[in-house]
Amino acid sequence: MDLLRANSPLWKRFTGMEEYDPAFTDEYGRFPHYASNQADIMSPTVSKFLVDHGVSFEYPNGKPYALCLTHDVDLIRTTWFGVAEETARALRGRDFRRAGETVGEAIRSLDGRQDPCRNFAEIIRLEEKYGAKSTFYFLARRFWDDGWTYDVERLTDEIRDIVRNGWGVGLHGSPTSIDDLPALREERARLEACAGKRVVGYRSHYLRFQVPTTWENLARTGFEYDTSYGTPYCVGFRNGMCHPFQPYNILSNRLASLLEIPLQIMDFSFARYMHVSERIGWEITKKIINSSRALGGVTTILWHNNYMPTFGEDFYRRILEFGAENDAWMTSAEELCAWWRNQRYTNWQESRESYLA
Numbered sequence: 001m002d003l004l005r006a007n008s009p010l011w012k013r014f015t016g017m018e019e020y021d022p023a024f025t026d027e028y029g030r031f032p033h034y035a036s037n038q039a040d041i042m043s044p045t046v047s048k049f050l051v052d053h054g055v056s057f058e059y060p061n062g063k064p065y066a067l068c069l070t071h072d073v074d075l076i077r078t079t080w081f082g083v084a085e086e087t088a089r090a091l092r093g094r095d096f097r098r099a100g101e102t103v104g105e106a107i108r109s110l111d112g113r114q115d116p117c118r119n120f121a122e123i124i125r126l127e128e129k130y131g132a133k134s135t136f137y138f139l140a141r142r143f144w145d146d147g148w149t150y151d152v153e154r155l156t157d158e159i160r161d162i163v164r165n166g167w168g169v170g171l172h173g174s175p176t177s178i179d180d181l182p183a184l185r186e187e188r189a190r191l192e193a194c195a196g197k198r199v200v201g202y203r204s205h206y207l208r209f210q211v212p213t214t215w216e217n218l219a220r221t222g223f224e225y226d227t228s229y230g231t232p233y234c235v236g237f238r239n240g241m242c243h244p245f246q247p248y249n250i251l252s253n254r255l256a257s258l259l260e261i262p263l264q265i266m267d268f269s270f271a272r273y274m275h276v277s278e279r280i281g282w283e284i285t286k287k288i289i290n291s292s293r294a295l296g297g298v299t300t301i302l303w304h305n306n307y308m309p310t311f312g313e314d315f316y317r318r319i320l321e322f323g324a325e326n327d328a329w330m331t332s333a334e335e336l337c338a339w340w341r342n343q344r345y346t347n348w349q350e351s352r353e354s355y356l357a
Helices: 009-015 045-052 080-092 096-109 120-129 152-164 181-195 213-220 267-274 278-293 313-325 333-342 352-356
Strands: 066-073 135-138 168-173 201-204 298-302 329-331
Touching: 009 045, 066 120, 066 168, 066 333, 120 152, 120 313, 135 152, 135 201, 152 168, 152 181, 168 181, 168 333, 181 213, 201 333, 267 278, 278 298, 278 313, 313 329, 329 333
Parallel strands: 066 135, 066 298, 066 329, 135 168, 168 201
Antiparallel strands: none
16 A cells, blocks of 8 residues: 555545644634645545555445435524525526425425425435435534524434434534533433434534544544535545545544544535536536445435425435436445444554555
8 A cells, every 4th residue: 555655645635634734714613625735526536546456345235335325404494594595596597386386385384394394204205215224413402502493302203203214313413512522422412312222423513524633522422433524615525535434643643433434415515615506416416426336435425304395305316316226225324334344344444554554
């Protein structure tokens, strides 16, 4: 693995070395991709190097690659800002039918029981149709926390239904909790009480992530995996990996104990940051999935529950159809994490020497 020697370009990319002491961060404390020296975010260069040098991966039932399906539950009620945004998008595209449907859904949501954001059962039914499973990440903030949007306790019955069906539940940690370990433990305990089971997975709200602090704090509080390591600014491979991996801390010269399942595709990236149409977004999505597929990799998808009725359920259905037609293992983050560890696919990372030999 000569190319993964310390200070080689691939080593720097894999470890996120440029993010250890960034010149600046955005309003959420995130390292913005536009400040990165890595120009090839659309290419999984580190995973390609590993596969070219004999590292191979297998999935259940002989599946050649995987889609890790996830949903962040930021809201359980329709917001009028979101309605206005989606209606304007539909009108710009002269999709008058969709504009009318959006307004109608918003009016029906005033009831609360018919709100299209409270759609966990519908998402599960859609995924079941394609033999897929996913993970839902719930906020568990206290009422007085900044940015609070719902009481997770109100969703106890729905969360337990998700668990009962065999889908995953993870913590969508508040942006400040990652630096406040007692708050992080408290949020996790609150969600575990609702789920009736141990919560092992995490994704940070707003994808707030700091290398290597986030990994270290999550490992310290007992999480088994994270899937926050992507960038909202664009889709792609943040550190050149399309496979889960154990993060390597270059300050302590050791591996983190948790598994990172890197995030490649998020709905908000297309709609709010990249400003591309659904047609262009779909072409980019296929390119990313096919790049990962060629390496026997994993593409992690984040589709927010409140985006399902807008940008959009049809888009997400196309992802499921593409995966089914191309023999993907479409699974939850929990199942993927368990499989990865049971197969000992982190063997190539077990010591610093295995990186630098």
